[in-house]
Amino acid sequence: MISSDDKKEMISVMINICTRVVTLIFVVVTIFRKCFEAGDAMLWSLKDIWGVIIIGMVSGLGFGIFYIKKNxxxxxxxxxxxLYFIIINSVLCFIGLKFNWFKKDFSSIALMEVMFILVFFVVTVLVYLLDFNEAKKINEKLKARRGIK
Structure with missing residues (x-):
């Protein structure tokens, strides 16, 4: 059974993942639109915003898979x-097709996949770096407690 502290930590990590994914999606899409689309219109519809939020929530919830078994x-x-990659990619494809974010042609799907892989990679690196820094802090505290320098 998961302890209360573990649940709080898991929820905190899931929320962090969600916010990072949502933020990076907005940043990457904005950059791609600015570079590859003609015109200055950078409009996000309410439907688009909800789609990004849903993808962020699925990413955060899906990351809970890693807390089922820590070791x-x-x-x-x-x-x-x-499995996590496939789940998130499937949700992206479903929402993307439903909200007409891309067409059913190779170049449109390929561009969406490039953006997805970029966001996935950056979030994965950020989570790794945060975990690495947290482990480093814990090790330093343990050394200080033992009197080791």
Whole structure:
């Protein structure tokens, strides 16, 4: 059973993932639109905003998979990461098609996938760096408690 502190930590991480994904989606899409679309119109409809928020929420909730079992083997971790990638990509494709974010042609789908992979990679690196820094702080506190320098 998950303790109260573990639940709070899991919820905190899931919210952080959600906010990072939403922020990076807006940044990446804005940059792509600015670079590849003619005109200065950068309008986001309410439908688009909700779609991005849904993708962010699914990303955050999906990351909860990693808290089901914290001490995973490398093989399990890779399987969970692949599953996580597929889930988020499926949601993106479903929402993207539903909200007409891209057309059903190769170049449109390829551009959407490039943006998705970019956001996924950046969020993964950010989470890794935050976990690494947290582990480093914990190790420093343990060393200080033991009197080791």
């Amino acid at each position: 995973m083997s490398n093989k399990q971790l890779i399987i969970f990461k692949i």
